[in-house]
Amino acid sequence: MARCEVCGNDYDKAFEVVAAGERHTFDSFECAIHRLAPVCEHCGCTVIGHGTEVDGRFFCCASCARTATGASEAQDRVETGT
Secondary structure, three states: OEEOOOOOOEEOOOEEEEEOOEEEEEOOHHHHHHHHOOEOOOOOOEOOOOOEEEOOEEEOOHHHHHHHHOOOOOOOOOOOOO
């Protein structure tokens, strides 16, 4: 069994995630998100989807990025489909 690095649960279905060259062990996606997901620099929500990045700063959406940085070119990463 492996111990979750967030909650300490020793769980037989724990899994590992390698991010930025570091190996992490979690017992749930909730714990993995808590530890690894960025936080929007404008509204503070956890960025679980694609989000938007402006000059190395992370935001949950283009609206937050534009509001916080004035970057009028910030756009959400949405496929329009053809």
